[in-house]
Amino acid sequence: MKNTEVADDDDVTDDRAGAGSRIGPILRSRTALAVLFIALGFGLWLLAGAPEVPAKQLLSLTVWGVMLGGVLALGSIGLTLVYGVLQFPNFSHGALITLGAYIAYAVIGLLPPGSELGPFSFGWEFLLALFIAMPLVGVVALAVDRLIYRRLRNQRAGLVLFAMASLGMAFFLRSCVYMIWGPDFHFYYQGRSNPAMELPLGVRVQADQLFIVALAMALVVAVYLLLTKTRMGKAMRATADNPELAQVRGINTEHVIALTWILSGALAAAAGVMYGLTSQLRPEMGFWLLLPIFAGTIMGGIGNPFGALVGAMIIGIVTQVTAAFISPAYGPAVAFILMVVTLVIRPQGLFGGSA
Amino acid sequence: MNAEALAKAVFVAIPLALLCLRVLPLRWALRVPAAIVAAAGLAVALVVILSPGILGYLISFSIMASIYAVLSLGLNSQWGLTGHLNFGIAGFFAMGAFTSALITSTAPTGVLADYSQQAFGLEMPFLIGVAAAAIATGLLAFLIAIPVLKLREDYLAIATLGIAEVIRLVFQNERWLANGPQPLRGIPRPLSCLVEDGGCSWLPAGVVDFLEPLAQRDYVFVYLVIVTLFVALIYLTLERISRSPWGRALRAVREEESSAAMNGKNVASLRIQSFVVGGVIMGIAGALYGPYVASIDYSHFRPLFATFLVWVMLMLGGSGNNRGAILGAFIIWGVWSGTAFLAEAITPILSMISPDFASRSPYLRWMLVAILLEIIVLYRPAGLLKEQKVVSRFLPGQSRRS
Numbered sequence: 001m002k003n004t005e006v007a008d009d010d011d012v013t014d015d016r017a018g019a020g021s022r023i024g025p026i027l028r029s030r031t032a033l034a035v036l037f038i039a040l041g042f043g044l045w046l047l048a049g050a051p052e053v054p055a056k057q058l059l060s061l062t063v064w065g066v067m068l069g070g071v072l073a074l075g076s077i078g079l080t081l082v083y084g085v086l087q088f089p090n091f092s093h094g095a096l097i098t099l100g101a102y103i104a105y106a107v108i109g110l111l112p113p114g115s116e117l118g119p120f121s122f123g124w125e126f127l128l129a130l131f132i133a134m135p136l137v138g139v140v141a142l143a144v145d146r147l148i149y150r151r152l153r154n155q156r157a158g159l160v161l162f163a164m165a166s167l168g169m170a171f172f173l174r175s176c177v178y179m180i181w182g183p184d185f186h187f188y189y190q191g192r193s194n195p196a197m198e199l200p201l202g203v204r205v206q207a208d209q210l211f212i213v214a215l216a217m218a219l220v221v222a223v224y225l226l227l228t229k230t231r232m233g234k235a236m237r238a239t240a241d242n243p244e245l246a247q248v249r250g251i252n253t254e255h256v257i258a259l260t261w262i263l264s265g266a267l268a269a270a271a272g273v274m275y276g277l278t279s280q281l282r283p284e285m286g287f288w289l290l291l292p293i294f295a296g297t298i299m300g301g302i303g304n305p306f307g308a309l310v311g312a313m314i315i316g317i318v319t320q321v322t323a324a325f326i327s328p329a330y331g332p333a334v335a336f337i338l339m340v341v342t343l344v345i346r347p348q349g350l351f352g353g354s355a
Numbered sequence: 356m357n358a359e360a361l362a363k364a365v366f367v368a369i370p371l372a373l374l375c376l377r378v379l380p381l382r383w384a385l386r387v388p389a390a391i392v393a394a395a396g397l398a399v400a401l402v403v404i405l406s407p408g409i410l411g412y413l414i415s416f417s418i419m420a421s422i423y424a425v426l427s428l429g430l431n432s433q434w435g436l437t438g439h440l441n442f443g444i445a446g447f448f449a450m451g452a453f454t455s456a457l458i459t460s461t462a463p464t465g466v467l468a469d470y471s472q473q474a475f476g477l478e479m480p481f482l483i484g485v486a487a488a489a490i491a492t493g494l495l496a497f498l499i500a501i502p503v504l505k506l507r508e509d510y511l512a513i514a515t516l517g518i519a520e521v522i523r524l525v526f527q528n529e530r531w532l533a534n535g536p537q538p539l540r541g542i543p544r545p546l547s548c549l550v551e552d553g554g555c556s557w558l559p560a561g562v563v564d565f566l567e568p569l570a571q572r573d574y575v576f577v578y579l580v581i582v583t584l585f586v587a588l589i590y591l592t593l594e595r596i597s598r599s600p601w602g603r604a605l606r607a608v609r610e611e612e613s614s615a616a617m618n619g620k621n622v623a624s625l626r627i628q629s630f631v632v633g634g635v636i637m638g639i640a641g642a643l644y645g646p647y648v649a650s651i652d653y654s655h656f657r658p659l660f661a662t663f664l665v666w667v668m669l670m671l672g673g674s675g676n677n678r679g680a681i682l683g684a685f686i687i688w689g690v691w692s693g694t695a696f697l698a699e700a701i702t703p704i705l706s707m708i709s710p711d712f713a714s715r716s717p718y719l720r721w722m723l724v725a726i727l728l729e730i731i732v733l734y735r736p737a738g739l740l741k742e743q744k745v746v747s748r749f750l751p752g753q754s755r756r757s
Binding site: 088089091148151152157159160161163164165167168169171172174175176178179182183287290291294295298327329330332333335336339340343344347 | 729
């Protein structure tokens with residue numbers, strides 16, 4: 001198998017569009033895709049409103065969508081950073097999410113149970129567990145890189161071998177979770193209720209959900225500051241943009257890659273812990289989230305953290321709103337359809353590449 | 356040697372003869388009789404020496420390995436021949452299995468219909484089920500190929516992973532379609548009359564008498580022959596394809612897309628064609644799987660069994676090499692089955708660490724296979740049998756070994 005150069009294929013569609021009629025580029029523009037998604041969102045809203053779904057519930061679903069979008073965004077940002085810097089889709093990202101959730105579960109089990117903090121269902125030990133799990137999963141991601149991906153990099157292996165290795169790693173990490181914690185469902189707090197609060201406009205949300213949105217936003221802002229305000233962040237963006245040029249300009253790409261893995265793993269762990277807080281922990285949870293996360297990444301444009309945030313939010317909201325009229329089990333399918341729509345109209349995503 | 360053993364030996368001899376035909380390094384004039392003699396000898400020896408239990412296990416093992424070999428061959432025609440990264444084999448496999456099951460089975464009526472639902476049951480013969488499975492998966496592959504194959508290969512990996520998930524979700528949640536989360540039962544077994552009392556009405560009396568000693572539980576012997584015939588047929592077709600102008604064009608597309616295009620090849624169309632061919636073969640594998648297990652549900656088509664193992668098989672056997680694909684399927688299915696015994700053997704050690712670990716020993720198998728894949732990717736990405744440089748069957752010395 002030859003190591004095919006794939007990095008600069010992004011403009012293929014542009015060429016085709018240019019060769020075609022004048023309508024092509026317009027249809028493929030960012031605005032067109034954005035308009036399509038907004039229209040799609042409104043269409044779903046109207047559709048959902050039709051079969052006696054009260055407007056209140058619809059609003060609640062949208063708010064829950066924002067919450068799910070926040071969780072997905074943490075996953076998507078980590079994935080898109082790795083995708084941009086290392087140029088391969090990391091299929092084990094879902095397994096990192098699962099691992100993070102379970103590590104936090106283990107830490108909570110070790111700590112003495114505290115009482116609930118305010119309106120939330122969790123105590124201080126949950127927050128501690130979250131901040132222990134994040135660096136731990138970052139280290140796991142880095143260790144995997146050192147064990148496998150760095151060797152592949154040194155061999156100058158093709159993209160497909162990276163993808164394959166990450167698929168293998170996904171199953172390896174998941175089997176570790178199965179071995180240590182078993183196949184049963186777990187809860188961070190068994191049987192603790194977290195009654196929904198009434199917000200203005202009849203929106204019903206749990207305090208935990210508000211916490212998740214707030215924490216996700218805080219982490220997103222932190223990542224944004226890291227990427228834009230620090231030297232390391234600048235180096236990371238430069239490496240994602242053009243690894244060779246970054247090296248020529250004196251950036252130690254191995255350092256950048258190491259930091260990318262730690263950041264990606266930590267964000268994945270946060271996503272896992274938050275998802276585990278709102279539903280339950282199960283070994284397949286990461287795999288279930290993998291497809292929406294990939295959809296968010298592709299929709300936002302690979303290598304673009306801000307795009308990943310927007311993409312994940314769209315995926316989260318659409319997934320929740322569609323749950324009003326189709327089975328919620330089809331969540332990944334909805335995300336998948338949005339991803340295919342993006343791939344057909346604008347493969348480089350909402351914010352990726354130059355149109 | 357009694358009549359039962361003799362009848363079994365005949366069934367065992369057929370796959371062995373096919374294998375001998377392929378591997379014996381003789382000229383054809385000598386190879387055919389030699390293969391028949393060797394296969395007959397081996398078959399009789401196997402049936403006489405092995406206890407019925409072990410023989411039955413070996414036969415079942417070979418059936419599953421052969422079904423995996425079909426999947427692996429299908430993947431090889433996508434990945435090995437053209438370089439498509441299909442991470443959604445499970446989806447095509449499921450599509451084939453459910454399509455053929457719905458086509459061949461009987462829709463439940465009366466009281467049964469309350470417990471078991473399916474969209475339709477056409478009671479068609481087995482081969483029509485296989486054909487329908489092939490057509491359905493071919494269409495599915497075509498529909499995926501159109502938007503995605505124009506893009507980078509990693510998009511295909513993500514999209515196929517997604518489509519497999521969506522297909523599994525549909526079969527899991529739609530009760531009316533194929534009994535939803537409950538298994539779809541009663542998939543008819545082809546030629547099962549051979550081992551039933553009374554025999555097949557269309558067979559001459561002599562053959563019916565010869566097969567008389569076989570009981571219902573010996574059906575696996577019949578099915579092994581059916582499955583291996585499919586493997587042989589698909590193998591020969593793919594070998595023929597890879598030596599044809601079409602196969603050369605596909606490899607040209609894989610190696611250097613732009614120069615293939617410069618030589619007047621329609622790259623986009625060729626890529627779609629090979630993806631569809633691979634999808635069709637995976638669909639046939641699904642159609643072969645249904646009758647063997649008799650009842651299927653969504654859980655059979657999880658990514659672990661139906662996607663991941665197949666990739667390990669092809670990577671180990673050798674991407675781009677059809678013999679490697681079959682060899683890899685048998686080795687990895689052997690490793691997978693063997694690790695069941697291994698996991699059982701180390702259960703006492705695990706239970707010393709923690710009683711929980713002992714009950715989770717099955718998951719050790721995942722871990723071992725995953726580690727195996729990482730080792731292959733790191734140290735031997737070309738696999739056991741490297742891709743042969745086949746240019747044409749008319750070019751001596753390169754294509755044929757003997």
